[in-house]
Amino acid sequence: MATTKHRVPGKQTVYYFPSFVSEDEETFLLRKISESPLPKWKSLVRRRLLQVLGGEITPNGALIPQDLPDFVTSYPPLIGRIQALGLFEASKHGKPNHIIVNEYLPGQGIMPHQDGPVYHPVVATISLGSHAVFHYHSFEDSSTPDAPPDSGEPADPSAVSPQSMSGKAAALPQIGSIGQIPILSLFLEPRSLVVTTGEMYTDHLHSLEPVIEDIFLPGGQVIYGRSTGNPLNVSEVEIANKDLVATEAYKQALQEGGSLTRGTRVSMTCRDVERVSKFMHKSI
Numbered sequence: 530m531a532t533t534k535h536r537v538p539g540k541q542t543v544y545y546f547p548s549f550v551s552e553d554e555e556t557f558l559l560r561k562i563s564e565s566p567l568p569k570w571k572s573l574v575r576r577r578l579l580q581v582l583g584g585e586i587t588p589n590g591a592l593i594p595q596d597l598p599d600f601v602t603s604y605p606p607l608i609g610r611i612q613a614l615g616l617f618e619a620s621k622h623g624k625p626n627h628i629i630v631n632e633y634l635p636g637q638g639i640m641p642h643q644d645g646p647v648y649h650p651v652v653a654t655i656s657l658g659s660h661a662v663f664h665y666h667s668f669e670d671s672s673t674p675d676a677p678p679d680s681g682e683p684a685d686p687s688a689v690s691p692q693s694m695s696g697k698a699a700a701l702p703q704i705g706s707i708g709q710i711p712i713l714s715l716f717l718e719p720r721s722l723v724v725t726t727g728e729m730y731t732d733h734l735h736s737l738e739p740v741i742e743d744i745f746l747p748g749g750q751v752i753y754g755r756s757t758g759n760p761l762n763v764s765e766v767e768i769a770n771k772d773l774v775a776t777e778a779y780k781q782a783l784q785e786g787g788s789l790t791r792g793t794r795v796s797m798t799c800r801d802v803e804r805v806s807k808f809m810h811k812s813i
């Protein structure tokens with residue numbers, strides 16, 4: 530498969546595609562997203578939910594479908610491009626039908642969580658505007674929690690947060706159900722796509738640390754855990770996709786070490802909601 534060379538070394542179930550959108554497309558997408566009608570905007574503690582594209586999901590996990598906008602179906606043809614990778618082949622619709630658009634200012638992140646069973650267990654995330662460092666975590670007892678979604682974060686109604694993370698302010702687990710050290714960490718370039726499948730979707734959590742800058746050591750490690758304020762939580766973790774990173778300046782930071790300041794990042798998280806209601810959303 531053409532995707533094989535995009536597999537993150539050491540993981541069969543995570544794929545990284547640099548330059549998935551062009552610079553012109555990135556500019557266009559950021560403009561289109563910022564022009565979104567205000568009622569769709571919601572403020573969250575750690576990031577801003579900009580838009581939900583494709584329709585709202587009911588508390589029972591069914592999508593009330595709404596047409597996806599031209600800026601994801603036509604120019605640029607993001608959905609077609611994702612479908613062509615073949616990684617959604619086993620999902621009901623063969624491609625994403627739902628996109629959550631989030632904005633992260635420097636210093637904002639998202640705590641470890643799972644995306645939950647409402648979606649087919651494949652998620653494709655496009656990064657725009659800034660780099661980020663993305664972490665995957667294990668459950669220490671390798672069981673998944675049965676806690677309901679907590680305090681409004683993640684914004685996604687179907688996302689599952691472990692009980693240990695239910696404190697709003699907690700950036701990292703305070704009690705032991707989530708491994709302290711990420712099991713996999715990725716460098717996400719602006720304009721890249723990362724696709725998480727299989728057990729990395731179903732049995733693991735993912736997060737973005739709320740930091741203003743990312744600090745790298747020579748050889749492609751990143752410092753993790755600074756946001757907890759506790760030096761005992763700080764560790765060095767390997768950037769698993771360092772050899773797939775395409776931009777010279779980022780390659781250099783990963784090879785030689787250094788720090789990279791975060792800018793405003795907009796992410797587009799694309800998934801397939803398998804249960805679709807027969808009722809179409811009607812615009813008022």
Ligand SMILES: O=C(O)CCC(=O)C(=O)O
Pocket residue numbers: 629631639644654683685688735796797798
């Ligand atoms: O913004 C990202 O890269 C991740 C977002 C996320 O995990 C989510 O919306 O569930």
Ligand SMILES: [Fe+2]
Pocket residue numbers: 642643644683735
């Ligand atoms: Fe998520």
